[in-house]
Amino acid sequence: MSNTFIVILVLVTVLFFYLIGVFNKLVTLRNRYKNAFAQIEVQLKRRYDLIPNLVETAKGYIKHERETLEAVVEARNAAQNMLSKAAADPGNADAIKDLSGAEGKLGGAMMNFNMVMEAYPDLKANQNMMQLSEELISTENKVSFSRQAFNDQVMAYNTYKQTFPPVFFAQKFGHGPDATLLEFEDTAAIQAAPKVSF
Numbered sequence: 001m002s003n004t005f006i007v008i009l010v011l012v013t014v015l016f017f018y019l020i021g022v023f024n025k026l027v028t029l030r031n032r033y034k035n036a037f038a039q040i041e042v043q044l045k046r047r048y049d050l051i052p053n054l055v056e057t058a059k060g061y062i063k064h065e066r067e068t069l070e071a072v073v074e075a076r077n078a079a080q081n082m083l084s085k086a087a088a089d090p091g092n093a094d095a096i097k098d099l100s101g102a103e104g105k106l107g108g109a110m111m112n113f114n115m116v117m118e119a120y121p122d123l124k125a126n127q128n129m130m131q132l133s134e135e136l137i138s139t140e141n142k143v144s145f146s147r148q149a150f151n152d153q154v155m156a157y158n159t160y161k162q163t164f165p166p167v168f169f170a171q172k173f174g175h176g177p178d179a180t181l182l183e184f185e186d187t188a189a190i191q192a193a194p195k196v197s198f
Helices: 003-059 066-088 093-118 121-125 127-162
Strands: none
Touching: 003 066, 003 093, 003 127, 066 093, 093 121, 121 127
């Protein structure tokens, strides 16, 4: 065997193993963001399960606010449907955007519900309502942490896919469009910050 043939064989072998490494890393990163989405799914389902209990508890107190209660239930059902679609394919940009929109509407409905609740001190003092509200707040925090972890994994996946040289091989290995970040409209941030004057 000539030295040229050995050098070519070594280069082909190195390239082969490099491509295996690129393929494996792309698969690993995609699986990580899918797993991170599964964690969001768990927390959102928990929240969706809490909302009907919250509404049921409030019904006895808020008799004249039927529209508010119905809006919360409708928004919750729509968000739950969008979650199912997104969970089926967390890499689908349209499904993630639809989930974001549905979560924004649910957040707005819950904000209206909380504003109505303020007008009913007996409801706020109800032990069941206080416990459900605390669980909902805890779940909201878990959703935020899970969403951040998902977005971090999506960013790692997209960044690796777009770097040189993996950018040349990602499409060929079945890694099409970039994954989409999951962003919820922050209803708390929309409210104006209180002004303090001395």
